[in-house]
Amino acid sequence: xxxxxxxxxxxxxxxxxxxxxxxxxxxxxxxxxxxxxxxxxxxxxxxxxxxxxxxxxxxxxxxxxxxxxxxxxxxxxxxxxxxxxxxxxxxxxxxxxxxxxxxxxxxxxxxxxxxxxxxxxxxxxxxxxxxxxxxxxxxxxxxxxxxxxxxxxxxxxxxxxxxxxxxxxxxxxxxxxxxxxxxxxxxxxxxxxxxxxxxxxxxxxxxxxxxxxxxxxxxxxxxxxxxxxxxxxxxxxxxxxxxxxxxxxxxxxxxxxxxxxxxxxxxxxxxxxxxxxxxxxxxxxxxxxxxxxxxxxxxxxxxxxxxxxxxxxxxxxxxxxxxxxxxxxxxxxxxxxxxxxxxxxxxxxxxxxxxxxxxxxxxxxxxxxxxxxxxxxxxxxxxxxxxxxxxxxxxxxxxxxxxxxxxxxxxxxxxxxxxxxxxxxxxxxxxxxxxxxxxxxxxxxxxxxxxxxxxxxxxxxxxxxxxxxxxxxxxxxxxxxxxxxxxxxxxxxxxxxxxxxxxxxxxxxxxxxxxxxxxxxxxxxxxxxxxxxxxxxxxxxxxxxxxxxxxxxxxxxxxxxxxxxxxxxxxxxxxxxxxxxxxxxxxxxxxxxxxxxxxxxxxxxxxxxxxxxxxxxxxxxxxxxxxxxxxxxxxxxxxxxxxx
Numbered sequence: 001x002x003x004x005x006x007x008x009x010x011x012x013x014x015x016x017x018x019x020x021x022x023x024x025x026x027x028x029x030x031x032x033x034x035x036x037x038x039x040x041x042x043x044x045x046x047x048x049x050x051x052x053x054x055x056x057x058x059x060x061x062x063x064x065x066x067x068x069x070x071x072x073x074x075x076x077x078x079x080x081x082x083x084x085x086x087x088x089x090x091x092x093x094x095x096x097x098x099x100x101x102x103x104x105x106x107x108x109x110x111x112x113x114x115x116x117x118x119x120x121x122x123x124x125x126x127x128x129x130x131x132x133x134x135x136x137x138x139x140x141x142x143x144x145x146x147x148x149x150x151x152x153x154x155x156x157x158x159x160x161x162x163x164x165x166x167x168x169x170x171x172x173x174x175x176x177x178x179x180x181x182x183x184x185x186x187x188x189x190x191x192x193x194x195x196x197x198x199x200x201x202x203x204x205x206x207x208x209x210x211x212x213x214x215x216x217x218x219x220x221x222x223x224x225x226x227x228x229x230x231x232x233x234x235x236x237x238x239x240x241x242x243x244x245x246x247x248x249x250x251x252x253x254x255x256x257x258x259x260x261x262x263x264x265x266x267x268x269x270x271x272x273x274x275x276x277x278x279x280x281x282x283x284x285x286x287x288x289x290x291x292x293x294x295x296x297x298x299x300x301x302x303x304x305x306x307x308x309x310x311x312x313x314x315x316x317x318x319x320x321x322x323x324x325x326x327x328x329x330x331x332x333x334x335x336x337x338x339x340x341x342x343x344x345x346x347x348x349x350x351x352x353x354x355x356x357x358x359x360x361x362x363x364x365x366x367x368x369x370x371x372x373x374x375x376x377x378x379x380x381x382x383x384x385x386x387x388x389x390x391x392x393x394x395x396x397x398x399x400x401x402x403x404x405x406x407x408x409x410x411x412x413x414x415x416x417x418x419x420x421x422x423x424x425x426x427x428x429x430x431x432x433x434x435x436x437x438x439x440x441x442x443x444x445x446x447x448x449x450x451x452x453x454x455x456x457x458x459x460x461x462x463x464x465x466x467x468x469x470x471x472x473x474x475x476x477x478x479x480x481x482x483x484x485x486x487x488x489x490x491x492x493x494x495x496x497x498x499x500x501x502x503x504x505x506x507x508x509x510x511x512x513x514x515x516x517x518x519x520x521x522x523x524x525x526x527x528x529x530x531x532x533x534x535x536x537x538x539x540x541x542x543x544x545x546x547x548x549x550x551x552x553x554x555x556x557x558x559x560x561x562x563x564x565x566x567x568x569x570x571x572x573x574x575x576x577x578x579x580x581x582x583x584x585x586x587x588x589x590x591x592x593x594x595x596x597x598x599x600x601x602x603x604x605x606x607x608x609x610x611x612x613x614x615x616x617x618x619x620x621x622x623x624x625x626x627x628x629x630x631x632x633x634x635x636x637x638x639x640x641x642x643x644x
Contacts, residue, residue, distance in 0.1 A: 014062045018069070018313065021050050021057055025312045026304075030425075038407040040155045040311045047315020058316040066313060068249070071274075073310035074151065075248025078275045080158070080299045081150045082282025084171045086292070093165055097172035100348030104173065104366065105146055105180060107344035108337065113142030115336045123329055125390035136192035137391060143185040144376050144395060145337045148174045149406070150275070152368040155307045156410045158300065163538075164419035166358055170365040170410075175279060177366075182273055183209055185376050189383070196384065208270055216272045220280025223251065224288070227281055231291040241298050251277050314403075330397035334405075337398070341366050357417060364413035368406030369399045426519035428580055429494050430643065435460055437510060438501035439468060439476070442526075446499065447474045453575070460490060462502075482510045484517060497522040504529030508536065515539045576603065577635045579642040581624040586642065592616035600630030600638065 029042030052060035090097070116138040120126045126134055153174045157167060186209045230243045255272040262270040286292050345363035354362070377395035381388035414420050432455045436443045439461035447457045451473065460477045470476050479486050482502075487510075492498065498520055500507040507525045514520040524542045527533065536543050581587070586594075591602060591614060605614045606625040612618070620626070626642070628635060 011065055014058075014065050015069075018058060018062070018066055018309075021046075021316075022309050022312050025050070026308045029308075038156055038411045039159055040152060040307065041404065041407050043308060043311035044315035044403055047312040047317075050312070051316035058313075062316070069309055069313055071252040072245055072249045073306050073313075074275060075251060075278050076245055076299075076302070076306045077151045077154055077310065078278030079244070079248060079282040080154045080303060081171065081175050082279040083286045083292075083296055083299055084154070084157070084168075085175065085279075085283050085286065087287050090168055090172055093168045093172060096165075096169045096349070096352040096354050097176060099352040100169065100173050100345060100362070101176050101180070103348030103351065104177060104341065104344035105184075107347065108146045108340040109142045109184070111340040111343070112145045112333075112336055113138045116141045116333070119332065122332075123394070125387045129387065132195040133387070136195050137387075139188045140185070140192055140380055140391075141333070141395070143181065143188040144373050145333075145340070145398075146177060146181045146184065147369055147373040147376065148177050148366055149368040149373075149403075150174050150178060151307075151310060152403070152407055153365060153410070154303075155311065156365075156407055156414070158303050158307070160411065160414050160420045162414045162419045164417070166362075166417045167414065167419050169354075169358075169362075174366070179276055179279075181376075182276070183213070186271075189380075193383065204268060208268055212271050212273070213276075215270070216277050217280060219251070219254070219272070220277040221284060223247070223277060223281030224284025227285045227295070228289050228291060231285070231289075231294055237294075237298060237301075241302050244298065245302075248278050326394060326397050330394060330401060333394070333398050334401045337402075338363075338367065361413040361416050364409040367402055367409055369402045373399055420516065426496075426521055428496065428521075428582075430582070431456060431494075431496075433457070433495050434497040434499060435490055435492060435495050436499045436501070437461075437482075437507075439463055440501060443499075443501050444471055444474065458490060462506075482506055482513070484513055487513060487518070492520070493518045495520065497524065499524045499526075501526045502528075504532040508532045511536065511539050511541050515541075574630065575632055575635060576627060576629045577639070579626050579628060579639060581620050581622055581626060582643050583641065584622065586620050587622045588619050590616065591618050591620070594620070596628075597630065597634035597637070600628055600634045603627040603629055 025043050025046040028046055029039045032039060032042030032045075047058075049055055050057040052058065052062075117134060120134050120138070126137060129137075150171075153171060156162070157171065226247060227244065230240055230247065233240065233243075251274045255274045255277070258272055259269050262268060282295075285295050342363040345366065346359055349359035349362045373395065377392040381392035384391070411420075434450055434455055435458045436447055437460050439459060443459055447459050450457045458475050458477050460479050462479060462482075465478050477490055479490070487493070492514060495518075498510065498514055500510050500523075502510070504527070507528070511523045511525060514523055522542065523539065524544065525536055527536075527543050527545045533543065596602070602614065604627045605612050605618065605620075606627075607621060607623070628638060
């Protein structure tokens with residue numbers, strides 16, 4: 001095949017155009033976050049708008065050409081799902097995962113199958129079919145409606161940085177159900193072919209299901225070994241990321257080849273499920289190798305880009321015209337499935353003796369459907385051409401509704417059970433300011449020291465006016481609560497740093513609100529109660545432990561007195577300072593070409609919340625936070641240079 005054939009040029013055009021749309025979608029989707037909606041909902045909406053039914057930026061048929069992007073993304077998402085199955089953490093939730101999976105499976109299959117058979121006369125393409133066909137369609141829909149969406153679940157969990165028993169149960173149930181639904185569907189599919197076509201019951205087809213699962217498990221373990229080898233390589237993390245993504249995609253290529261070869265040579269198709277293979281490979285790395293931390297870091301840092309591509313393309317591929325044509329029937333089936341999920345989740349949660357606070361919202365994470373359900377509906381359409389297309393159309397319409405309703409419900413449930421660790425968005429306004437909570441001698445001394453460094457400082461207290469003598473040089477703000485409205489009144493949403501000298505409970509309430517709503521860059525707490533230590537760590541709080549502070553300070557003075565004196569601002573005429581790169585003229589310039597004053601050096605660079613290892617060829621970017629040390633005069637000059 002020629003490299004620059006018409007087909008290849010068309011593919012390159014589609015890929016380039018989609019890349020531009022995906023980059024734009026990533027920026028625009030952040031608006032949905034402000035509306036308290038998941039980012040994936042925004043990506044789906046933008047995908048639909050850019051797709052063939054609205055703006056036609058992604059033309060009809062492009063989805064088929066770009067299917068390899070879906071497979072690349074699905075493999076990566078399966079890796080992320082497998083990495084969540086860490087046995088040491090899931091062991092305490094095994095009972096809940098088991099009972100909720102069983103209850104969801106039984107209730108969804110029975111209720112949706114019976115309801116589908118009951119409303120058959122209201123569905124146009126089923127009215128004139130015989131009893132066997134109606135029963136088969138009901139069974140197939142019952143099986144497909146069991147399917148969940150690991151991709152959507154992982155996307156929401158990553159977006160919210162969710163962690164806890166509820167989240168662990170959700171991911172365990174979601175992955176286990178998708179494993180079971182493939183077996184269940186294949187059995188229902190074989191029964192349907194027997195009923196409709198009058199064929200003998202095909203035992204070989206059932207046997208091939210279990211052979212395929214066994215072969216897939218073996219390939220999954222081999223994949224885990226290959227992932228381990230990649231992680232062992234002494235190469236840059238970006239190179240490892242590329243190799244991991246390509247290895248995941250190769251599983252899809254391999255499964256397609258095996259299906260084709262077995263169907264051609266044996267007359268029977270040996271179907272392997274790439275998602276399950278990738279989950280097993282990731283599960284092996286996570287639980288049986290020492291590379292779990294590095295593997296999870298790669299998945300976390302790359303996940304955003306993968307989810308943007310996957311959900312934008314999913315939105316562009318949804319048949320919106322179909323949804324409007326059969327919306328009443330699709331809405332009916334959506335509510336039937338929703339009721340079955342609610343009953344199943346409640347039943348499973350009660351059998352597992354989960355807290356009722358979990359059970360009340362335990363059904364919300366399981367509404368979303370995506371890839372597996374779409375794939376299974378396509379198999380039905382190909383096998384039964386007489387009514388298969390109408391069947392697939394109905395399933396697609398229900399999936400579209402599930403994709404829009406499901407993610408916001410899941411996000412709400414995570415917030416409700418308190419396992420949301422998502423950080424708000426902070427926009428620096430160019431003013432160095434801080435709020436200190438708690439009035440005492442230390443807070444007054446800190447306020448005065450910051451004021452001497454040209455910071456704007458407020459000191460907020462829960463004490464009543466008149467209970468202490470107000471210092472004239474410090475702005476005192478009297479507050480009654482530490483809730484969101486009070487913090488807004490203090491302009492905490494624009495404040496760069498907050499320091500709390502309050503009790504552990506009060507400090508945690510303050511930091512949690514600031515973290516989730518404002519994304520405050522620097523939250524500093526004097527630790528009064530070690531019960532809150534781990535909770536503060538999850539909110540990226542800087543913890544000052546009075547019981548260890550003096551010991552650590554003395555240790556640093558012993559080992560490096562000059563550096564410690566410098567960093568503490570004890571050297572006359574010298575200081576450290578954090579400067580944000582805001583001047584567009586500095587964007588892209590290397591550190592070696594920055595021409596700093598001779599008495600200034602760069603200590604560190606923070607980008608996107610992560611410290612990066614800097615060297616002479618490191619290029620600055622807008623928004624970088626650069627920590628410098630040097631004379632006050634030179635630092636003042638650089639403050640002007642780094643600003644707008």
